[in-house]
Amino acid sequence: MGDTDKSTSTTVDTGRVKSGSGRCGSISSRIRESFDCSVVRHFFTSYNVIAEKWRSSALAGIFKHRLFLRCEARVRRTVAASIEKSTNLRFISAQMKHLLSLTLSHYGLALFFFGVYTSIIYLICLMLPAIGADIDSLITGISLMLVSLPLLLSRKTLAEAISESRIARWLVFSVSGFRREDLATVKRRRGRADVAFIIGMILGLLTFYVDPLVITSVLIAIPALYILFISPEAGVVVFFAIAPLISARAAAQFILILSASYFLKLIRGRRTFSLDPADFHVFLFGVLLYFAEKINYAGNGASKSVNMYVVYILFYFITVNLIKSEAQRERCRRAAAYGAATVAVLFLVRRFAFDFIPDLSHINSNVIKGIFSLVEQAAKNASGCVLYLVAALPLFTASFLRRRGDSKPLRMFLFAAVSVAAAVYTLSRGLWLGAAGGLLLFLLIYNFKYIYVLIAFGCMVPILLFSLPEKTAGYLAGIFNMSGSQTIGRVIVRRTSLSILNDNWICGVGRAEGLFPKIYSLYSNAPYFSEDSQNLYLQIGIELGIAGLVVFSLAMLLLMIKAFTAVRFTRGGMRLNSAASAAGFAAMLIYGMTDYIWADPRVFLIFFMFAAFISAYNSEMPKQDSVHWGVVIGSKREASIDI
Numbered sequence: 001m002g003d004t005d006k007s008t009s010t011t012v013d014t015g016r017v018k019s020g021s022g023r024c025g026s027i028s029s030r031i032r033e034s035f036d037c038s039v040v041r042h043f044f045t046s047y048n049v050i051a052e053k054w055r056s057s058a059l060a061g062i063f064k065h066r067l068f069l070r071c072e073a074r075v076r077r078t079v080a081a082s083i084e085k086s087t088n089l090r091f092i093s094a095q096m097k098h099l100l101s102l103t104l105s106h107y108g109l110a111l112f113f114f115g116v117y118t119s120i121i122y123l124i125c126l127m128l129p130a131i132g133a134d135i136d137s138l139i140t141g142i143s144l145m146l147v148s149l150p151l152l153l154s155r156k157t158l159a160e161a162i163s164e165s166r167i168a169r170w171l172v173f174s175v176s177g178f179r180r181e182d183l184a185t186v187k188r189r190r191g192r193a194d195v196a197f198i199i200g201m202i203l204g205l206l207t208f209y210v211d212p213l214v215i216t217s218v219l220i221a222i223p224a225l226y227i228l229f230i231s232p233e234a235g236v237v238v239f240f241a242i243a244p245l246i247s248a249r250a251a252a253q254f255i256l257i258l259s260a261s262y263f264l265k266l267i268r269g270r271r272t273f274s275l276d277p278a279d280f281h282v283f284l285f286g287v288l289l290y291f292a293e294k295i296n297y298a299g300n301g302a303s304k305s306v307n308m309y310v311v312y313i314l315f316y317f318i319t320v321n322l323i324k325s326e327a328q329r330e331r332c333r334r335a336a337a338y339g340a341a342t343v344a345v346l347f348l349v350r351r352f353a354f355d356f357i358p359d360l361s362h363i364n365s366n367v368i369k370g371i372f373s374l375v376e377q378a379a380k381n382a383s384g385c386v387l388y389l390v391a392a393l394p395l396f397t398a399s400f401l402r403r404r405g406d407s408k409p410l411r412m413f414l415f416a417a418v419s420v421a422a423a424v425y426t427l428s429r430g431l432w433l434g435a436a437g438g439l440l441l442f443l444l445i446y447n448f449k450y451i452y453v454l455i456a457f458g459c460m461v462p463i464l465l466f467s468l469p470e471k472t473a474g475y476l477a478g479i480f481n482m483s484g485s486q487t488i489g490r491v492i493v494r495r496t497s498l499s500i501l502n503d504n505w506i507c508g509v510g511r512a513e514g515l516f517p518k519i520y521s522l523y524s525n526a527p528y529f530s531e532d533s534q535n536l537y538l539q540i541g542i543e544l545g546i547a548g549l550v551v552f553s554l555a556m557l558l559l560m561i562k563a564f565t566a567v568r569f570t571r572g573g574m575r576l577n578s579a580a581s582a583a584g585f586a587a588m589l590i591y592g593m594t595d596y597i598w599a600d601p602r603v604f605l606i607f608f609m610f611a612a613f614i615s616a617y618n619s620e621m622p623k624q625d626s627v628h629w630g631v632v633i634g635s636k637r638e639a640s641i642d643i
Contacts (some may be wrong), residue, residue, distance in 0.1 A: 003454045005186025033367070038588040048556070050291075051276055079267050088135035089117035096226050100159040101189040107158070109193055110200040115144030116214050117204020121475035140212040141204075159186040175331060176227060176234035180241045204448030232261040232271075233322045239315075240335035243609060244343045244385035245378045249599045255318070262318050273321050279560050281555035282608070286313040288548045289511070296510020297519065312605040319612035326574055329616055333395055335576060336613075341415040344422035345412045346382035351425060384600045386426050391584035391610045392437045392592055394442040398580035401446065430594025438587025445567060445579040462546055490534055496524045518544070532599055536592030556589060559611055578617040585614050 079598055084598055091514070118141035140215055163183050164167040172178050203215055228235045233256045243251060247565070265271040290310050356373040395414035423435055442452060500509070500523055511521055516539075517530055533539045541549040563582035565574055598604045 027278060041466040047558070051100050052563065063156075085331045092226070096223070097186070098189065099223075100162075100183065100186045101157055102191045103157055103188070104151045104154040104161055106191040106193065106196045107614045109196040111148035112152065113197055113200030114203045115141040116150065117141075118144065118207045119257075121204065121207045134211075137207060137212055140216070144212075144216075145267065151632065157186065157188050159183040175237055175335070176231055177237070177328065177331065178231065178234075183498055195468070197232065202568060228257065229261045229264065230316070232258055232529050233328055234266060234323050235261065235329070235334050236319055237331045240332045240609065241278070241339040241342075243606060244339055244344075244382055244388045244602065248308060248605075251602060251605055252308050255311055255315045258318055259314055262322060271321065276562075278555060278558035279317065281551055281558060282313065282316055282611070284551045285548065285555055286310055288544050289313070292511040292544050293506060295507075297515060309604055315605065315609055316608045316612040316615075319609065320615050323613070323616040328614070329577065332613060332616075333399075333581075336388075336392055336610075337399065337412065337415055340388050340419055342397075343385055343416075344386050344418040344441060346379040346423045347386060348418070348425065350376075350379035350382070360455070372494050377526050385602055385606060386422065386428070386431065387588060387591065387597055388602050388606055389423050390431060390438060390587045391606070393419060393423075393435055394438055394583040395577075397439065397442060398446075398576045401576065421505050428595070430591055434587045434591030434593060437590040438583045440585035441586050444582055445577065445583065456532040468555045489530075492524070493530045495537065496520060496543060499523050500533075501538060504542065505546050508548060511543050534595055534637040536596055539596045539598070544606070559615060560586065563614040566614075570617075574617075578614070581610070581614040581617060585610050612642040 118137055122133050122137040122141060125131045125137075139532060156164070160183075163180065172183075173180060204217075206215060235254070239251075239258070246254070262271060266273055278642075290307075293307070319332075323332055380466055393416065396412050396419065399412035402418065423431060444451060497520075500519060509515060517529070520530060533542060537549065540552050544552075560582065561580065563585065566578045567582060570578055588597065588610065598607070
């Protein structure tokens with residue numbers, strides 16, 4: 001009898017250890033078990049059921065019709081055959097591979113004479129007052145000669161130099177995703193020094209007509225474009241890092257080039273295209289967004305920015321169909337982490353350090369002015385994309401919590417610290433709420449016992465408000481203070497926006513530049529004026545009507561179901577990363593409740609970029625058989641479109 005009691009008590013103690021120590025562990029385990037058995041949990045992890053119903057729907061059956069498949073196969077064979085047999089493409093590919101087999105001394109020789117003739121052209125222009133000389137040409141020429149000196153002494157091929165250089169290895173293998181075997185098979189070839197001399201001389205003579213920096217930029221852009229067309233996935237990874245730093249027009253141009261690269265791969269059967277329920281609703285939202293610009297209260301052609309919005313939605317489908325493996329998603333996650341850290345640093349620099357930069361008007365060099373102007377513009381672009389920090393904070397936390405792999409916890413901790421500092425200095429309470437909500441959601445997914453941290457933090461809020469400076473505490477308490485001027489203004493703006501939505505709920509007012517303030521002035525005589533409704537969902541309803549709001553809500557709901565389904569059916573680091581991505585995207589949705597976050601087109605791009613990222617985490621879930629679209633001539637690879 002005593003032995004039985006001992007064994008029973010041991011079993012009970014073991015259960016307590018597994019579920020947590022003492023009463024607290026049993027409470028958390030009961031809450032977790034009740035949530036696991038709830039309807040909400042099964043609903044938000046049922047994307048496979050939704051996808052199965054989508055595959056058997058009449059709409060998906062259109063893409064499986066025999067006539068449609070025949071027409072598509074004929075077009076694909078014709079276009080793919082012309083691409084495969086193109087003499088120009090074969091010549092370009094052969095020459096690019098030939099460049100890898102040349103030694104660095106040939107590149108050094110070309111750069112040396114490029115710099116020599118650039119300096120000579122500068123001296124000639126200096127002696128001709130009618131033409132004038134630019135000191136930047138001399139600086140560029142001398143720099144090229146200095147860079148060429150170590151290259152002249154090297155006997156390694158370009159492929160060997162890439163394999164041995166730490167920075168080049170990181171760019172080519174880690175970022176671009178190329179295999180080491182691709183460079184290991186490159187054989188050394190004898191180059192001609194006279195050809196390198198002639199090329200350097202021609203490039204130097206061209207500086208008489210063209211700025212040498214432009215020529216240097218073109219020389220860098222040519223291999224970059226070649227890599228982009230060989231591996232569009234590399235373009236997606238790079239874009240995750242540079243998206244918040246470049247202008248809206250440059251981002252649209254990059255996406256169009258990336259789209260051309262992906263289409264060429266798709267038509268040749270080297271990549272696949274898939275369309276699931278979430279993607280289809282995003283597509284419908286893009287269609288509504290396009291027609292909202294064509295039909296609006298301001299008249300046709302009133303806005304050109306919406307076309308840029310449609311291009312940005314195109315990046316969503318490119319990312320979903322290119323980022324398929326865990327290695328590619330890991331590259332995108334790292335790129336997003338570096339991009340967010342750069343945004344945070346540039347934001348803090350712009351806020352605190354730009355006041356100490358001296359006046360550069362007395363400097364004659366356009367290079368120095370251009371560098372400072374480029375940094376200032378990048379900092380300005382980064383300040384408009386602080387939403388990147390909201391989505392990236394759970395990613396930083398996931399990287400810091402990982403104990404396996406090659407992640408750098410200390411580096412990610414520093415990135416997170418800088419990002420938190422930048423988020424605090426934005427003084428945006430909506431951004432704070434979004435970041436806190438996303439981070440809390442991630443911690444609850446990671447370990448449900450963090451609910452006790454939430455309870456403890458809630459109890460400490462009054463103490464925290466009393467311990468902070470009076471101005472800071474008042475600013476934080478203003479979130480719940482209805483007597484504050486900012487809160488009253490927001491309430492008035494949203495009430496007026498609801499009135500606009502109530503009168504235009506069927507089709508909306510459309511999208512056009514400056515359209516909302518004109519309509520807002522007709523509904524309000526209050527002194528509180530606003531450029532937008534200060535709420536993402538209200539703004540979508542006003543511009544696109546009830547149809548646009550419903551389609552957008554369904555798309556976001558399906559994306560979250562897709563993300564939580566991936567969290568449920570994955571394990572280890574993949575589950576941690578998918579949970580962080582879902583939490584980051586949820587943080588942006590929470591932030592959208594407090595402000596219209598799409599006022600900047602690049603924020604719209606970042607929003608759907610992270611939407612594609614969480615959608616890509618479901619690509620390794622068990623799927624039904626794909627619909628095969630025939631064998632492409634010349635490629636011997638089968639292309640499939642998964643509907």
